[in-house]
Amino acid sequence: MTDPDLINPIRQAQQAQERAATEKRRGLGATLTLIGTLGWLIVLPPVAGLFVGRWLDRANDGRFWTLSLLFTGVFLGCWAAWRRIDEGHHDD
Structure with missing residues (x-):
């Protein structure tokens, strides 16, 4: 009855999911x-x-x-990205 x-x-x-779980790899969506x-x-x-700085410069003429x-x-931004990468590394 089964095809x-x-x-x-x-x-x-299922085997791919089990293999990924044992190898602790990220899936395509997570990546x-x-x-x-x-x-x-x-x-x-x-x-x-940049926008806040331009606004302050126009107000202060500098x-x-x-x-x-x-x-x-x-x-x-780079610090936040670094923390996010490090946090994701520890999740694995």
Whole structure:
């Protein structure tokens, strides 16, 4: 009553999941999610620093805040990405 054409792919998928669990590998979805999260973590703080810095520079008539907050945003974004990678490493 069972069709081997249907059961073989199911068994192969189950074996792949068991192998991934024993090897503690991330799946494709988890990897893509991590890449997307890292992208946002790295991009958003510098952009926010740039906009806030431009706003402060226009209010104070200078260039100090734009560069300072841009570099602060780069640092914070890279630090947050590093922490996320390290946190994901410990989850495995």
